[in-house]
Amino acid sequence: MDLRHLKYFIAVAEEQNIGRAATRLHISQPPLTRQIQQLEDELGVRLLTRTPRGVELTQAGTLFLEEARNIRSIVEQATERTQRAGQGKLGRLDVGIFGTAILDAIPKLLLAFRRAYPEVKIVLHTMNKGEQIEALRQRRITVGFNRMVAPLPDIETKLVATENLLLAVSHAHPLAAQSSVSFRDLSEHPLVLFPTGARPNFIDKVMTLCHDAGFEPQISHEVGDAITGVALAAGGFGACLVPESATSLALPGVVYKPLTELPPNSRVDLSCIYRRDDRAPILEAFLGVVDHVRENLLGHP
Amino acid sequence: MDLRHLKYFIAVAEEQNIGRAATRLHISQPPLTRQIQQLEDELGVRLLTRTPRGVELTQAGTLFLEEARNIRSIVEQATERTQRAGQGKLGRLDVGIFGTAILDAIPKLLLAFRRAYPEVKIVLHTMNKGEQIEALRQRRITVGFNRMVAPLPDIETKLVATENLLLAVSHAHPLAAQSSVSFRDLSEHPLVLFPTGARPNFIDKVMTLCHDAGFEPQISHEVGDAITGVALAAGGFGACLVPESATSLALPGVVYKPLTELPPNSRVDLSCIYRRDDRAPILEAFLGVVDHVRENLLGHP
DNA sequence: CCCATCAATACCTTTAAAGTATGCTTACAA
DNA sequence: TTGTAAGCATACTTTAAAGGTATTGATGGG
Numbered sequence: 001m002d003l004r005h006l007k008y009f010i011a012v013a014e015e016q017n018i019g020r021a022a023t024r025l026h027i028s029q030p031p032l033t034r035q036i037q038q039l040e041d042e043l044g045v046r047l048l049t050r051t052p053r054g055v056e057l058t059q060a061g062t063l064f065l066e067e068a069r070n071i072r073s074i075v076e077q078a079t080e081r082t083q084r085a086g087q088g089k090l091g092r093l094d095v096g097i098f099g100t101a102i103l104d105a106i107p108k109l110l111l112a113f114r115r116a117y118p119e120v121k122i123v124l125h126t127m128n129k130g131e132q133i134e135a136l137r138q139r140r141i142t143v144g145f146n147r148m149v150a151p152l153p154d155i156e157t158k159l160v161a162t163e164n165l166l167l168a169v170s171h172a173h174p175l176a177a178q179s180s181v182s183f184r185d186l187s188e189h190p191l192v193l194f195p196t197g198a199r200p201n202f203i204d205k206v207m208t209l210c211h212d213a214g215f216e217p218q219i220s221h222e223v224g225d226a227i228t229g230v231a232l233a234a235g236g237f238g239a240c241l242v243p244e245s246a247t248s249l250a251l252p253g254v255v256y257k258p259l260t261e262l263p264p265n266s267r268v269d270l271s272c273i274y275r276r277d278d279r280a281p282i283l284e285a286f287l288g289v290v291d292h293v294r295e296n297l298l299g300h301p
Numbered sequence: 302m303d304l305r306h307l308k309y310f311i312a313v314a315e316e317q318n319i320g321r322a323a324t325r326l327h328i329s330q331p332p333l334t335r336q337i338q339q340l341e342d343e344l345g346v347r348l349l350t351r352t353p354r355g356v357e358l359t360q361a362g363t364l365f366l367e368e369a370r371n372i373r374s375i376v377e378q379a380t381e382r383t384q385r386a387g388q389g390k391l392g393r394l395d396v397g398i399f400g401t402a403i404l405d406a407i408p409k410l411l412l413a414f415r416r417a418y419p420e421v422k423i424v425l426h427t428m429n430k431g432e433q434i435e436a437l438r439q440r441r442i443t444v445g446f447n448r449m450v451a452p453l454p455d456i457e458t459k460l461v462a463t464e465n466l467l468l469a470v471s472h473a474h475p476l477a478a479q480s481s482v483s484f485r486d487l488s489e490h491p492l493v494l495f496p497t498g499a500r501p502n503f504i505d506k507v508m509t510l511c512h513d514a515g516f517e518p519q520i521s522h523e524v525g526d527a528i529t530g531v532a533l534a535a536g537g538f539g540a541c542l543v544p545e546s547a548t549s550l551a552l553p554g555v556v557y558k559p560l561t562e563l564p565p566n567s568r569v570d571l572s573c574i575y576r577r578d579d580r581a582p583i584l585e586a587f588l589g590v591v592d593h594v595r596e597n598l599l600g601h602p
Numbered sequence: 603c604c605c606a607t608c609a610a611t612a613c614c615t616t617t618a619a620a621g622t623a624t625g626c627t628t629a630c631a632a
Numbered sequence: 633t634t635g636t637a638a639g640c641a642t643a644c645t646t647t648a649a650a651g652g653t654a655t656t657g658a659t660g661g662g
Binding site: 001002003004043044045046047049058059060063064067068070071074075078079081082083085086090091092279280281282 | 302303304305344345346347348350359360361364365368369371372375376379380382383384386387388391392393580581582583
């Protein structure tokens with residue numbers, strides 16, 4: 001049996017007349033007669049009774065008509081769903097997230113993507129940089145978000161945004177009282193740095209900036225993530241350099257101070273990473289949204 | 302698209318290798334490659350990524366695999382259901398019923414049929430003889446049950462059972478006291494007859510029997526149906542001749558007396574009627590059950 | 603660097619679907 | 633009753649498409 005048989009049978013059943021059905025199907029009558037006979041033979045069931053004015057359905061034929069219409073509609077739906085999946089409009093996107101970006105840039109991006117592709121299910125996985133790269137290679141995620149990604153042969157990197165550096169300090173901290181804080185002022189105060197884990201990371205960035213500015217930073221603590229860092233700053237354990245998006249972390253007792261006289265390249269980048277060989281339509285769609293959002297929503301130089 | 306494409310795609314998806322899938326499908330590799338390409342072209346969707354070791358599914362391909370399996374299973378089910386319908390095992394049987402036979406023979410028959418063909422829905426329609434014939438011609442029913450059916454060119458008749466005549470009388474009736482009642486005794490007593498409506502009917506049968514026995518019956522009342530007739534007999538309005546199956550009607554005050562010295566042909570028949578040109582498998586099935594039940598369950602000479 | 607594996611392409615064969623012509627049955631009308 | 637028209641079925645031809653064989657091209661492993 002064949003989908004053609006179903007189409008033909010539906011036409012014949014609806015016209016109650018093989019000749020008219022043939023006209024409607026843009027074929028001649030004899031092949032249609034034969035296809036219907038073939039269908040009946042294959043099922044071993046008489047679907048039509050031949051009358052002098054045409055044909056009429058048997059009980060089995062009536063049932064088969066319903067079934068045939070049902071099958072055709074299911075095939076149609078399957079086709080459409082597959083096509084939407086092929087256009088990246090239907091399916092699932094596994095995303096690796098990490099760091100302060102989840103406080104600002106990532107939600108904006110994901111919301112924009114969801115608005116454009118509402119039928120794509122977004123699954124978030126919190127993992128650090130090394131885990132993200134591993135997960136990309138094993139195809140457990142399709143995109144990851146991270147900062148300071150070193151180039152890799154199989155992983156493509158796409159800049160999503162750059163942010164200014166701010167200083168998080170307790171309101172009791174001496175720098176909190178200053179109307180403006182220069183980057184060089186940091187040489188006089190112990191710093192809380194983050195994150196620990198895979199290098200190079202934000203710590204290396206800060207160290208480089210300090211060296212470029214001509215001083216060696218006093219390191220108070222190295223902690224795992226921005227939240228811990230800001231919390232320590234709030235508790236007076238030191239000043240903490242954070243990307244702009246961390247200001248969403250409104251912990252009690254914390255003030256965020258802008259910095260003046262920053263060395264060049266002091267902005268921190270947020271990138272998304274994905275397999276260079278991945279041609280999945282959902283990824284293409286996502287990267288399109290990234291481009292679009294970067295131009296419209298996120299701050300950049 | 303074609304069911305063949307689905308079958309081929311499922312094989313390829315399961316083998317993850319076009320060559321192996323071709324072997325499994327008993328065709329060679331190139332046509333299979335082409336059929337898959339054709340499917341992809343038609344959908345406009347890439348379903349497979351070609352790898353050096355074979356192929357693997359894209360996200361859209363994974364979705365389409367599910368859809369394809371689903372469609373095939375639905376087609377399979379539709380085929381089976383249609384075949385069962387073609388064998389009279391699935392569908393609907395509209396039955397016209399009437400008279401005292403609904404008290405005994407018809408329930409036995411319908412129960413036997415339901416046991417043999419549990420997936421056939423039986424719909425009962427109470428209608429008299431004329432209505433049954435009309436309904437058969439209009440195909441509103443497929444079989445009817447009746448007594449004393451005159452031959453008709455388009456309606457076939459099949460004897461289901463014959464029954465003896467009994468006399469229903471009030472326990473206060475003079476005949477109730479006799480140890481045996483002869484048919485000729487009826488000449489001395491007024492009779493309640495039924496049914497009114499389409500002739501010839503049971504009334505004509507009784508009249509003919511009386512004439513054959515050499516007397517003119519005294520007619521007390523003519524009523525619409527057996528239940529009314531027996532009720533009148535119970536009330537002392539006269540004796541009422543009934544088929545054996547009416548004894549299921551155990552109205553208070555009624556006794557059923559067998560008759561002796563009955564004239565020949567005194568048994569009453571129950572027949573089923575159906576369109577002579579009807580070849581519906583469910584009807585064939587039903588008639589088969591009728592034959593079977595008549596031999597095993599119902600009394601006959 | 604070559605070989606094995608596997609998909610893709612080119613070209614030919616075979617199957618089956620579509621077309622044309624015609625026959626057969628039956629209802630309807632003269 | 634017979635002629636006629638409508639409509640399905642059959643016989644035969646054409647054409648389109650599925651399948652086969654041989655070969656090429658790409659890629660990872662030894």
